[in-house]
Amino acid sequence: MAGETVARGLGLARPGPRTSLGIIWTVFLARLRIILRYKGAILGESLLPVVFAGLPILLGIAVAGDEQTAAENFFRTTAGAGQGASDFRLYMLLGSNTFMVVSLMLWLIGYWVRREQETGTLEALYLAPAKRLHVLAGVTSYTLVRALIAFVSAMVIGSIVFQVNPLAGNFPAALGYLILGIPALWGISFIFGALILRIKEANSVIQLLQWVLAFAMGVYFPVTVFPALVRYAAMAFPPTLMNDAMRSTLLGLTSIYGPWYIVLGLMLMAAWTVPLLGYEFFLAVERRIKKDQGVGQF
Amino acid sequence: MNLRAEYPERPSRDIVKYVGACGRGTMPEPIIRVENLSKTFMSKVRKKGKRERKQVHALADVSLDILDGEIFGLLGPNGAGKTTLIKCLTTLLLPTSGKMWVNGFDVHKEEDKVRASIGCMLMGDRGLYWKLTGRENLDFFGALYHVPKAPRRKRMDDLVSLLKLDEFVDRTVETYSSGQRMILAFAKSLINDAPILILDEPTVTMDVPTARELRHIVKELNRQGKTIVYTTHLMHEAEELCDRVAIIDHGQIIALGTTAELKASIRTEDVVEMEGIFPEEAVERMRAVPGILDVGAVAMDSGLTKLDVRCRDSRAMLSKIIETASGNGASIQFIKPKEVTLEDVFITKTGRTLSVDTRVLGEKEAPRGR
Numbered sequence: 001m002a003g004e005t006v007a008r009g010l011g012l013a014r015p016g017p018r019t020s021l022g023i024i025w026t027v028f029l030a031r032l033r034i035i036l037r038y039k040g041a042i043l044g045e046s047l048l049p050v051v052f053a054g055l056p057i058l059l060g061i062a063v064a065g066d067e068q069t070a071a072e073n074f075f076r077t078t079a080g081a082g083q084g085a086s087d088f089r090l091y092m093l094l095g096s097n098t099f100m101v102v103s104l105m106l107w108l109i110g111y112w113v114r115r116e117q118e119t120g121t122l123e124a125l126y127l128a129p130a131k132r133l134h135v136l137a138g139v140t141s142y143t144l145v146r147a148l149i150a151f152v153s154a155m156v157i158g159s160i161v162f163q164v165n166p167l168a169g170n171f172p173a174a175l176g177y178l179i180l181g182i183p184a185l186w187g188i189s190f191i192f193g194a195l196i197l198r199i200k201e202a203n204s205v206i207q208l209l210q211w212v213l214a215f216a217m218g219v220y221f222p223v224t225v226f227p228a229l230v231r232y233a234a235m236a237f238p239p240t241l242m243n244d245a246m247r248s249t250l251l252g253l254t255s256i257y258g259p260w261y262i263v264l265g266l267m268l269m270a271a272w273t274v275p276l277l278g279y280e281f282f283l284a285v286e287r288r289i290k291k292d293q294g295v296g297q298f
Numbered sequence: 299m300n301l302r303a304e305y306p307e308r309p310s311r312d313i314v315k316y317v318g319a320c321g322r323g324t325m326p327e328p329i330i331r332v333e334n335l336s337k338t339f340m341s342k343v344r345k346k347g348k349r350e351r352k353q354v355h356a357l358a359d360v361s362l363d364i365l366d367g368e369i370f371g372l373l374g375p376n377g378a379g380k381t382t383l384i385k386c387l388t389t390l391l392l393p394t395s396g397k398m399w400v401n402g403f404d405v406h407k408e409e410d411k412v413r414a415s416i417g418c419m420l421m422g423d424r425g426l427y428w429k430l431t432g433r434e435n436l437d438f439f440g441a442l443y444h445v446p447k448a449p450r451r452k453r454m455d456d457l458v459s460l461l462k463l464d465e466f467v468d469r470t471v472e473t474y475s476s477g478q479r480m481i482l483a484f485a486k487s488l489i490n491d492a493p494i495l496i497l498d499e500p501t502v503t504m505d506v507p508t509a510r511e512l513r514h515i516v517k518e519l520n521r522q523g524k525t526i527v528y529t530t531h532l533m534h535e536a537e538e539l540c541d542r543v544a545i546i547d548h549g550q551i552i553a554l555g556t557t558a559e560l561k562a563s564i565r566t567e568d569v570v571e572m573e574g575i576f577p578e579e580a581v582e583r584m585r586a587v588p589g590i591l592d593v594g595a596v597a598m599d600s601g602l603t604k605l606d607v608r609c610r611d612s613r614a615m616l617s618k619i620i621e622t623a624s625g626n627g628a629s630i631q632f633i634k635p636k637e638v639t640l641e642d643v644f645i646t647k648t649g650r651t652l653s654v655d656t657r658v659l660g661e662k663e664a665p666r667g668r
Contacts, residue, residue, distance in 0.1 A: 034430065119424065120424025124425035
């Protein structure tokens, strides 16, 4: 009877874990469908880190005179700073590739919040009873998959272009560090998304933070070259930890954080605390916005 | 009064049974209750390069009940506070003070259950993913409303058939006309088959036949038992659809009742509507004519003035009205005895027409009394 259907409402039953997973999957699938309808977006992302790695490699050769001298100079300098990297091409490629994973995950969340604000879909999401955490989990899963696809493609293309072998080091351990670093990236992306929600402007924030991020992560150099204060600030940044853990594992270097168990401990701690802090920050900003003019304002 | 105290005790794990149990008796109960709701926010104003922050009272001590199974109209000009009220009810905004219950759930404490109780069409054709097809949009939002997969598919098929979406539902939304997008947004609001449907100016970009069809569907949904909250600034829509209407202005409810009650509240006399050029003296002389109760004047966009002359017996007074106006320099271009409409109620209560945007006024003027 129509009356009974109306009185019940199809979505009023208490949602179980399966429904929650269904929401994450639905959001993930929708984002994936949307990006696949923009031709060439993922291909462009795969080429970008190769270009980013190519710039310092070519600069190094240009400054040093030839590639051998550039490699020797880089080894000497990084050894003095605590890490002697013999394969500077792989060092650059890994750095720029990890940077791309981090920046894609952050910027995609930032642009997602902004775009949803502008198109009115953010308000539509807030009208639904789905938990914000599940929606965010769907979006961040999508950003992760997109970043990983770009990472793998860029590593393959970069390895061919720069004639390096990323599989020579402890590849499974490096992959493990990458996966372990992702929850902390989610946490930072929640903070970043909340900032965009509040500031209502993505481009300027992204352009500013892009360079701060590249600088702090030590994309092209170990952060031990920084003066003490900047060095500790950079080392406290979870993407720097992830970058260093991966790179030192693959290149057989000593991590700037210390032995492997310290690195692992720090990564576990970041994986546990940063997402919680990030989500709490997001909820606090959201409450503040709802007290003011609402999420629909852009 | 605590609304929940009136409802049967709710089993903690069985919301479905609870929702089925509340309401639906012979006496309609409020399915939405608003008590002393106020919303104040700060607005930035830029004047001559200087930025100032101003306090805006979007809602001021609003209280109302919306009964289970009725079509309730919220009527008012742009900036009156209709959308703010709806945003508070739908959990999009936190009120500055006051309490609200929707479908028996406290809006402040049980946000998710409130959202699950409502189907919403708030932003016209915004709120759709343009790179997804209509069907993908419905599926997406159905999942977000916790509608299980099988009923979701059936519901989508039913909606496609009911709203005649089959011609375009499998195309991406970016290829739709604005009318098609509005219909899809309407379909989206029905995907969770919620007991309460909130529609914010749903026909605004629709062509006349589509708007008529939508109103027909709204009536049918109401006949099936849905409570509908309908905001509009179109008088004929409110009169055609709504069981009761609240007229809202400057964040306050200035009139509330059935359309008949509201009209009757100002219909103690006849109204003669006139358009033309009316010098102030002519208006004053007309006001002084015995038998004429009041003359309301509103400037029109065309430069002419519209007069509503209220009198006890328009037939007896008509020649005297024309004579007085013409004799005092007025140029009458149009004259007819007038049916009382909801717009007249609004004009009588506020001295303005509904087409006036009150957002700026809202910042400058203190709210009017009821």
